Amino acid sequence: MCNYTQPDDLEVLKTTISTVIGFTGLLGNAFVIVIFLTNQKIFSTITNLLILNQSAIDLAVSGVFLLLQFDEYLPFNSGSTILNTIACKVWTSEYLLWSLYVCSSMNLVAISLERYCATCFSIKHLTFFTRKKTKFIMLCVWLFGFVYECHWPLGFTYQLNSVTNTSECKQVQREQTGLVVLAGIFFFCVEYFVPVAVMTFSYWRIITMLKMRGKQREFFRRAKHSVTKTLLIVSVMFVICWGPAEIEYLLFNLGVDICFGGPIHQLGITLVQLNACLNPCIYSLQYNQFKSILKRTFCPTCLGLDKDSSSSNQGMTSNSNTKNYSHNNI
Numbered sequence: 001m002c003n004y005t006q007p008d009d010l011e012v013l014k015t016t017i018s019t020v021i022g023f024t025g026l027l028g029n030a031f032v033i034v035i036f037l038t039n040q041k042i043f044s045t046i047t048n049l050l051i052l053n054q055s056a057i058d059l060a061v062s063g064v065f066l067l068l069q070f071d072e073y074l075p076f077n078s079g080s081t082i083l084n085t086i087a088c089k090v091w092t093s094e095y096l097l098w099s100l101y102v103c104s105s106m107n108l109v110a111i112s113l114e115r116y117c118a119t120c121f122s123i124k125h126l127t128f129f130t131r132k133k134t135k136f137i138m139l140c141v142w143l144f145g146f147v148y149e150c151h152w153p154l155g156f157t158y159q160l161n162s163v164t165n166t167s168e169c170k171q172v173q174r175e176q177t178g179l180v181v182l183a184g185i186f187f188f189c190v191e192y193f194v195p196v197a198v199m200t201f202s203y204w205r206i207i208t209m210l211k212m213r214g215k216q217r218e219f220f221r222r223a224k225h226s227v228t229k230t231l232l233i234v235s236v237m238f239v240i241c242w243g244p245a246e247i248e249y250l251l252f253n254l255g256v257d258i259c260f261g262g263p264i265h266q267l268g269i270t271l272v273q274l275n276a277c278l279n280p281c282i283y284s285l286q287y288n289q290f291k292s293i294l295k296r297t298f299c300p301t302c303l304g305l306d307k308d309s310s311s312s313n314q315g316m317t318s319n320s321n322t323k324n325y326s327h328n329n330i
């Protein structure tokens with residue numbers, strides 16, 4: 001494994017870019033959450049509930065990622081070996097960050113499956129994706145990420161550095177064994193291959209089904225197309241942003257010499273975090289329901305959204321909320 005020392009100017013550039021991405025993700029996802037919570041009657045569908053959960057996870061991801069950029073300034077060295085060991089295994093190891101990353105990817109899988117059921121099995125969707133069951137799924141998504149990554153802190157230890165005579169949080173050196181290779185393949189499948197396969201299959205079936213239902217009412221067809229297109233773009237960005245880091249980690253577990261801390265590794269990590277701050281931009285540009293709320297809130301006249309159209313949209317939304325069909329399928 002290489003010992004890469006990053007030049008000071010590149011280190012400053014990396015920190016600056018990471019800080020900008022962190023702040024963008026924090027503000028963007030907080031903004032989405034505020035819009036959703038202040039317009040609960042409009043964003044009351046099951047899909048929007050899962051999108052809200054996605055924004056909450058990405059908000060937490062951005063917050064942790066941002067704090068990690070200033071890790072050296074955080075008061076974690078308490079003088080207590082026990083507390084320092086906990087801080088090493090939970091915080092410095094980035095256990096919290098990667099657990100949240102897994103939560104984020106699993107929630108995207110849940111969204112794609114919900115859209116698949118709503119489009120292809122609309123009757124079963126009414127029974128299975130109730131608000132109570134959906135909230136349980138959201139809870140499971142959060143729990144899964146932290147339970148799944150519980151092995152990660154075991155690879156870090158808080159120990160004395162004999163050279164500097166100070167205690168440090170260091171990653172435990174491991175031997176390359178068959179078990180490590182199998183574990184690496186398993187992690188790659190759970191974190192990347194399976195989510196990509198599920199999302200690809202789901203949206204392929206959704207697009208096929210929507211094409212077959214060309215004669216359904218125009219309002220419902222356009223609404224479905226809008227939310228499906230939005231979430232499809234979100235899934236594609238997940239594939240692009242997560243690919244380099246996951247492939248690198250797989251190669252590392254297969255015994256390939258990876259330069260952690262090098263430019264390629266840093267690019268992979270930056271892309272993963274970039275994924276968390278792209279979703280609010282995608283909602284703003286693609287999700288018609290979200291765009292309508294933004295226009296109504298910030299510029300009702302300059303964007304051509306007059307009071308009559310606002311009233312009309314509110315009436316339409318109100319009517320749709322009283323019908324199980326629109327509530328569960330848009």
